[in-house]
Amino acid sequence: MKTQFLAFVIALAPFSLVFSQSPAGSSYFQAVEEYKLRNYPKSIELLKGLQSEGKATFESYALLAYNYDKLNDFENAYGSIQEARKRKPDDENLAADTLGILAKYKKWKAVIELSEKFVPLFPTNAEIRYFYSLALSEKGAGKVALSQIEKAKSGNANDVRFLELEGKIYYLLKNYDKADMSLRWASSLNEKSASIWNNLALVQEALYRQNLKLGKKKDAVGYLEEAKECIQKAENIDSNDSSVKENHKRIHSITNS
Known part of the structure; x- marks a missing residue:
């Protein structure tokens, strides 16, 4: 008997800070608008222009990562989000989005390794706990994943993603x-x-x-x-x-x- 659980969809939700500040003038705002219009190549072109002018910031690199992610370009998406994190390493949203990009491309080992660094730094961040739990479950560590889900649910009891993932793990554990x-x-x-x-x-x-x-x-x-x-x-x-x-x-x- 063949049964099929539906795969979990990984979608980045660019944090509001990227769209609420103007780190590099009108070109950045234009890049944001092009992103919203799903004109990702044009947005990338504008952001690359900021880089060549020496005006790149963590926000512009983050937006660049989101554009590349929409184009399913893992190498550039991951490289750009890393550049953003270099400029603001204590930002938990960037940390979560780094895991999100890795998870989308099923880089489970890397997700686990980074999560083990991020969780102690950002213990209340639900996104980070979710990606950590998802990666653990995908690598066959269901019981460890459940322990992470329980910790996350203490502050996010009605987060559907955790409940659905928890259900899948319990199903696999029979x-x-x-x-x-x-x-x-x-x-x-x-x-x-x-x-x-x-x-x-x-x-x-x-x-x-x-x-x-x-x-x-x-x-x-x-x-x-x-x-x-x-x-x-x-x-x-x-x-x-x-x-x-x-x-x-x-x-x-x-x-x-």
Whole structure:
């Protein structure tokens, strides 16, 4: 039986400081506007001009990194965010975005190594804890990741990302009851996420099979019905996702008999 959890989407959210200050005059503002208009090459051109004039700042290097990230250019995105951090090493937003770029390109070992430096420096930063937990889970250290998630949730109890990641880890550890609890909580906070409904459907499917083996047919049937409802919600939200389609077909082919 092949089941597919939906992959976690890594998207950088450029911090407001980049757009609220004017470190290098009108060229920087123009670069910001071009970025907002998704004209990334033009924004890069303007920012490169600031560099050639000796007017580059941590904000301009950060914006350069976000532009390259949008163009899926890892080398330049990572190099630029590093240049930004050299100019402001104590900025936790830049630290988090550095991890975000690495995570997007699945550089899990590097994420873990940097996170181990960043977490003690910025212990309350949820973004940093999230990327650390995600990298740990991707490298098979699920239990360690769960401990990081628990620490993060103490100050961010309703952060859907942590709940969804927690649910996935519990699922992989075959602790389906806890996975069910985490993903139900996540779905109550975000009812429009195809990935949450898809993943919750897989947990319900696992609980169905588990209860069927234990001879608890009535409970099993209930879980199966929930699995079908959840995967239908996922397909209603994103009918083009191949994993959702595959899971929908498999789950709806299961009979109660």
